[in-house]
Amino acid sequence: MGWLLMIALAGLVFVALWRIGKFDKAALQFLGAGLLVAMAGYAWQGSPGLSGAPVPPPQRETLPDSAFASDRGQMLGEFDTAARWLTIADSFHRSGDTRNAVGVIRAGLREHPRDADLWVGLGNALILHADGMMTPAAELAFQRAAKIAPDHPGPKFFYGLALAQGGKFDEAEAIWRDLLANAPADAEWRPMVEERLAMLGQARAASAGMAPQPQ
Structure with missing residues (x-):
């Protein structure tokens, strides 16, 4: 043929x-x-003797949710304007497309520049795009979120989470303990912060155990 x-x-x-x-x-x-x-x-190069068969598109590996994606519903809410943009960004993160995840949140901020949750999401997205590094742009995004909503626990909590994931345990602990010290006793998010502090202690112990022992 x-x-x-x-x-x-x-x-x-x-x-x-x-x-x-x-x-x-x-x-x-x-x-x-x-x-x-x-x-x-x-x-x-041709292979006329072979029967034709459609070639399926390559399947991209699906990554697990980030810590931010797992915790943001309880800390930031799930049904507001920011949640819609962040949910789209999460889908890009799971496919490994961190660049478009950042772009989606920036698009949301162009429409809602005073949304603290979106600024928190941008900080997290920039860190994921930088392979876990706290970049100046990401730190600025967290600071902007805290300035817009100084009484909201979300910016401080997720800033501490980003620091902890980057190995800055002392800075993360200081932020979380300050957050608890100024939180109402019946705050719904207190157990989340306490759990993260406990995990931080375990991570610090594990890190110390892997450190070389002095001779």
Whole structure:
């Protein structure tokens, strides 16, 4: 079937040259050379004996939710304007597309520049895009969130979480303990912060255990 198509293509080109009046020796040489190259390439790379089969698109690995995605519903809410933008960003994070995750949140901030939750989400997205590093842009995003909503626990909690994930345990602990010290006794999010402090203690102990012992 492949060879028949090649012959049919050659015939169509032959007819086209004849119709436009370019049917001369030079055109025939050019046509012949082109067809020979095409046929040689087909003979070398083609597989006419194989049956056709659609090739499925490559599947991108789905990554687990980030700590921010797991905790933000309880700390920031799940049904407000910011949550819609952050949910879209989470889907990009799970597919490994951190660049578009940042872009989505920035688009949300263009419409809602005073939304503290979106600024927190931007800080987290920038850290994920930088492979876990606290960049100046990410730190600025957390600071902006805290300035917009100074009494909201979310900016401080997730800033501490980002610091802890980057190995800055002392700074994270100081932020979380200050958050608890100024929180109402019946705050719904207190157990979350206390749990993270306990995990921080375990991470610090594990880190100390892996440190080389003095001789």
